[in-house]
Amino acid sequence: MPTPELHAPARPVAAAPRLPWPALLAMSAGGFVTIMTEALPAGVLPAMSADLGVGQSAAGQSVTLYAVGSIAAAVPLTAVTGRLPRKPLLLVAVGGFAAANAVTAVSPSYPLTMAARFAAGLVAGLLWALLAGYARGIVAPEQRGRAMAVAMTGSTVALSVGVPAGTVLASLVGWRATFGLMSAIALALTGWMLFVLPEPPGRADRTDRARTPVRRVLRTxxxxxxxxxxATFVLAHNILYTYVAALLAPLGLDGRTDTVLLVIGLSSLASILGTGALIDRYLRPLTIAASVLLAVAALLLAAALLGSAGWPVYAAAALWGLGFGGAATLLQTAVADAAGPAGDIAQSLLVTCWNLGIAVGGLAGGLLLDHAGPTALPWSALVLLAAALAVTLGGRRHAFPARHEHSSV
Incomplete structure (x- = not known):
């Protein structure tokens, strides 16, 4: 009878697969193009309105129509295209930005410009619904959170430095040339994605996933x-963010809006880097922390307005960015985990809620500002964030489960 070896060699530990960096960075660039396309009109509004022969409020509807397009497209387009390969769809979405921005750059009329902006919103709704599932689908299960964090970094970079840089560029070369540059970037990105993006595995059950009714996903x-x-978190953020200049004016900081936004942007970058490192093990604590940090920021803003002191604003801005920067990645990961095979439909619903938060935030914040003054904005945000925190704490079993998973990259 053979005897077992007393000193059998240890079995080698398999190295974790590396993240597919070229593909994830290409998706991150897609997020950058999306947010730049969405937000750039806000930085070039005076020149844009003068060139199109309309008032600034009318030109500002270019942002509203973009959001409306995203809301209209996310769920139906995701459902209709559910059986199609993901890679061609993502290429079509990014190519759509190239076309929409090109039309915006050369459009001689206000109606055509608005149509191009609505079309850009349509492809944005499709892209955001695809992006999270795509990033999760090309990596190992224990790397999904970090992969999503990388793919979402481009949107944070766009908000923090891209839009200010685009505004400066537009002041030098004109707003039309800036939109033309965005079109060229989107076109180049389409070619890059063609070569570096793999088709996510697991296509065999796509037909069954495509038939999953929205109401069934909502009942999951x-x-x-x-x-x-x-919805509540983004609404709270946008009530504050849309009217940040109005919040700063009573404190004598109306000339410091760009500085405050830069602080928010830089701390948002730090937030998404931290989220990427920790999300696969600490999704629930990070989501709770996001609401708490943004709530403390709102409280500091309220205190600054009550005391007419400007110094808490910069602390509030830093906490604000830390709370908001990783929120998209956290929420997209949470809904994907909860929805399972119906993740694409769930992502489209999340995109719809996110854009509704943007649209309603602008409307609700404007009404509050007109009827109650800037002091009402942070207190309203606090109420919404308290609701978001309560739902997060109550979602321990399914929405935001407590977990501690070790992942390595």
Missing amino acids: PGVAAVLAVT
Whole structure:
């Protein structure tokens, strides 16, 4: 009878697969193009309105129509295209930005410009619904959170430095040339994605996933709770962010809006880097921390307005960015985990809730500002963030489960 070896060699530990960096960075660039296309009109509004022969409020509807397009497209386009390969769809979405921005750059009329902006919103709704599932689908399960964090970095970079840089560029070469440059970047990105993006595996069951009704996805445990947190959190953020200049004016900081936005942007970058490192093990604590940090920022802003002191604003801006920067990645990961095979539909619902938060935030914040003054804005945001925190804490089983998973990259 053979005897076992007393000193058998240890079995080698398999190295974790490396992240597909070229593909994830290409997706990150897609997020950059999306946010730049969405937000750039805000930085070039005076020149844009003068060139199109309309008032600034009318030109500002270019941002509204973009959001409306995203809301209109996310769920139906995701459902209709559910059986199609993901890679061609993502290429079509990015190519759509190239076309829409090119039309915006050369459009001689206000109606055509608005149509191009609506079309850009349509492809944005499709892209955001695809991006999270795509990033998760090309990596190992224990790397999904970090992969999403990398793919979402481009949107944070766009908000923090891209839009200010685009505004400066537009002042030098004109707003039309800046949109033309965005079109060229989107076109080049389409070519890059063609070569570096793999088709996500697991296509065999795509037909069954495509037939999943929206109402069934909404009834999936945890999905509705994540969507509720998304809506309230983004609404609170946008009530403050849309009217940040109005918040700063009573404090004598109206000339410092760019500095405050830069602080928010830089701390948002730090937030998404930290989120990427920790999300696969600490999704629940990070989501709770996001609401708490943004709530403390709102409280500091309220205190600054009550005391007419400007110094808390910069601390509030730093906490604000830390709370908001990683929020998209956290919420998209949570809804994908909760929805399982119906992740694409769940992502489209999240995109819809996110854009509704943007649109309603601008409307609600404007009404509050007109009827109650700037002091009402942070207190309203606090109420919404308290609701978001309560739902997050209550979603321990399905929406934001407690977990501690070790992942390595």
